[in-house]
Amino acid sequence: MKVINQEIQERYSLYHGDCVEVIQGLPDNSIHYSIFSPPFASLYTYSNSDRDMGNSKDDKEFYKHFQFLVNELYRVLKPGRLLSFHCMDIPMMKSRDGVIGIKDFPGELIRMFQEVGFIYHSKVTIFKDPLVEATRTKALGLLHKQLCKDSSMCRNGLPDYLVTMRKPGDNEEFISHSNGLTRFFGENEPVGKKIQRPDPDPEKYAKKEKYNDVPVYSHQVWRRYANPVWMDIRQSNTLNKRAARSEEDERHICPLQLDVIARGIELWTNENDIVLDPFMGIGSTQYVALGLNRRTIGIELKESYFIQAILNVDRIESKKTLEEKEKTIIEQLPLF
Structure with a gap:
């Protein structure tokens, strides 16, 4: 396995390296579930590495690069099991694309996964406040002054999506919720x-x-x-990204909401299953997976993110250890 650095413990393995190169070292049919947020084509840059998919010169180059990962994900996922990716439609900008419009990024990814054999399983829309988007991006189509001037260029806000694909074959181990759902992730x-x-x-x-x-x-x-539309995701429920920022961050770092990750893991895994995130970032997937008593593998190319992921994983593991000790002490206390 080609890695720059690694942190391996009993319940998790974190790798610093190129996800395509690292995942080639994983055995066939070994992953129970994968959830991740891929680079949004060439929209954002995460590092200055040539191996960074976000450094593609255009969308065509990104999809060519991403195809290598899709092939490997199909190989390592267990038959009958699922994979979820977080994505959104990508705004087209006149300065970059020649026109103002929207690119169907989720559709492109779905077709890529289908072409290697995955079955399109599910898609949920995650609500995002258009006012927040307008304030953050200054998108022409969301500005009230554009409505007043010429509403032919006005548009709806862009939600997030969680798309889930399934590998063909029989699931050898049922994902059972014998007591139903006993907790809730969201507001x-x-x-x-x-x-x-x-x-x-x-x-x-x-x-x-x-x-x-x-x-x-x-x-x-x-x-x-x-529900086909999740209106109850806590948008601010993310891991702290500030500590992972470095001077080389060009444009973007935005951790996925923990509620989204938790729902995917809760619905489509059993305890002790292995959850893979090939774009680990600061370790959000690993943080949630370990908190829900799953095992996990994370791969991250950027060193500062990898270091922060280790710290976040250590934090959740320490928290769990403390809770287990407290539970043991309480159980050993005399009744009277």
């Missing part, structure tokens, strides 16, 4: 009793009457997760 947690749905009253059921007046927590959580 405005649903109300409901954490119980199994009671058996229906035969008489009421026969009369087609409502036989259960008690909202079941797991049902309410699943209803929110199954």
Whole structure:
């Protein structure tokens, strides 16, 4: 395996290197789930390395580079298991593209994954406030003054997407939630009793009457997760990115929201499954995966991000160790 540096412990392996080169060292059919946010074509630059996909001169060069990773992801993922990537439509700019418009980046990625054999499984829209986008990007189509001047150039805000692909084949180990969903990741947690749905009253059921007046927590959580639009992601619930910034950061660093990662891992993995993030960044996926008792592999090209990822992983591991010690102490206390 070609790596610059690495940090390997019992529950995680973090690699500093090119994700395409590192992933070639992983065994076939060894990964239970992968979730990541790829570079958004040539829109952002993350480092000055020639191996950085964000340094592509144009979209065509990016897709050519990204194809190598897609091939490897298909190889290492277990049959019947899933892979999720976070993405968005990319704004077209007159200075760069010659016109003002939108590129269907999610569609391009979906087709790339389908071409190597993946099955298009799911896509959820993640709401983003257009006012925040307008303030941050100064996009012409979102400005109120453009509405007043000529609304032919006005457009909707750009949401995020979490696209999920599935590798063909039978899943050898069911992803079972025998007690339903017992926790919620997001804002405005649903109300409901954490119980199994009671058996229906035969008489009421026969009369087609409502036989259960008690909202079941797991049902309410699943209803929110199954919604095609996630309105309840906490946009500020991310790991601290400031410490990872360096003078070489050209344009962008934006960690994925922890709620998005947690929902993917909760829905599509079992405890102790291996979760892969080939674009680890500052370790958001690893932080969540370890917190949810999964194992994890992360790959990151940029040194400052890799170092910060180690610190973030150490933080969640220390927190878990402390909680386990406290639990053990409480269990050993006398009842009276």
